[in-house]
Amino acid sequence: MLTAQTEQNQRVAASDAQRGMPYFCPSCREQVILKRGTRMMAHFAHRPNSNCRPFSESESQKHLTGKWQLAAYFGPKHVELEPYLQLLAQRPDLLVKREAHQLAVEYQCSPIAAGKLRQRNQGYHAYGLEVIWILGEAYLQTITSVRHAEKWLQYSDKLGWYLIFWETRQQCLIVWHHLTIDGLGGLQGWARTSTGNQVGKRTPKTLTSVQKLIQRRIQMGLHYKNAKWLKLQQFCYEHQRLLQAIPPVCYHFTNAEPLVCESPIIWAALMTVLLSEVPVGSLIRQLDLEKWAAKISTLFDGAQLIQCTTQQLANSWGRQLQRYADLLEQHGILKELAKKSWQLIASPY
Incomplete structure (x- = not known):
């Protein structure tokens, strides 16, 4: 903890606390220990075996530094630093107040289970607070795919899908924005700092290398009888197709929405398997695409977009299906007839 209370219930920062004076946890009212030295950020700590739940998590020096x-x-x-919300038995790292607007800020440096993260969000929302999660710099190195990022991804019209980090050495925010999935299932997008500097863009692999890597994954998965790949192959068998025979158009399905923890090329391939059962000349509606997407959804691990509202999720699926239809139209497979309806004018295989 960076703050504690005196016997008179006054809030005191650890950096201003006096040695020898008693200080107490604002939650459980247990007396806490002041820790301040030349090599550590000043903070308060509970005594061993404390039962204080809101302040039970140990905090690293980087976490304490980042909060300051x-x-x-x-x-x-x-x-307001580390305010204890008694009705929730929760304490955000920061409570940012601007006029009538309040924002709970959580600075997360260590791993946290999705269930616990969801529970915290629900508590803040029930209290009428918006919440934003800012990730510690260690996450900059470990987040490379939707699987790593799913529970942290947030969406806005301005930034698209994005993640926010705090870098303690540079003392700045780093925002990964307009994030999408590349052909292999990795995250790609832009990154910039809070000072306005653009700090890079992840460059996608070439089409040829992606084709080779996807085929290699399929071959290895089937050779070693991996349950996931066997399930995908079984689906293709049931529709008189082979998983390995991915239509060329599907290899162009990149920059996908972060909705499934798998290569969007594989997702597009299974959608195209169902499309191939429709006779050339048929009408394809948005509802057909939605039904096919729902049918193959059981074959993939869906992303746990905990920070996403139901409406944002529905909009994301709408963009995904539109992007798929646009791709087929660009390759002469579909022809748009009206908004959200197309004619199948060529076989995708």
Whole structure:
């Protein structure tokens, strides 16, 4: 903890606390220990075997440092550090107050289970608070795919799908924005700092290399009888197709929405398996695409987009299906007749 209370219930920062004076946890009211030295960020700690739930998690020096820096970044006049919300038995790292608007800020440096993350969000929302999760710099190295990012991904019209990090050495936010999935299932997009500097873009692999890698994954998965790949192959068998025989058009299905934890090329291939059962000349409606997507959804691990609203999720699926239809239209397989309806004018195989 960076703050504690005196016997008179006054909030005191660890950096301002006096040695020898008693200080207490704002949640459980147990007396806490002041820890301050030349090699560590000043903080308060519970005694061993404390039963205090809201303050039970141990915090690294980077976490403590990051919280101080974030408080300075948002502005000391607008920030309450580690406020204890008694009705929720929760405490955000920061509570940012601007006029009538309040925002709970969580600075996450360590792993956290999806269930616990969801529970915290629900608590804040029930309290009428918006919440934003800012990730520690260690996550910059470990997040490479939807599987790693799913529970942290947030969406806005301005940034698209995005993640926010805090870098303690540079003392700045790093925002990965307009994130999509490349052909192999990895995250790609832009990154910039809170100072406005663009710090790079992940470059996708060439089409030829993606084709080779996808085929290699399928071959290895089937050779070693991996349950996931056997399930996908069984689906293709049932529709008189082979998983290995991915139509060329599907290899162009990249920049996909982060909805499934798998290569979007494989997703597009299974959609195209169902499309191939429709006679050339048939009418294809948005509802058909939605039914096919629902049918193959059981074959994939869906992303746990905990930070996403139901409407945002529905909109994301709408964009995904539209992008798939646009791709087929560009390759002369579909012809648009009206909004959200097309004619199948050529076989995808």
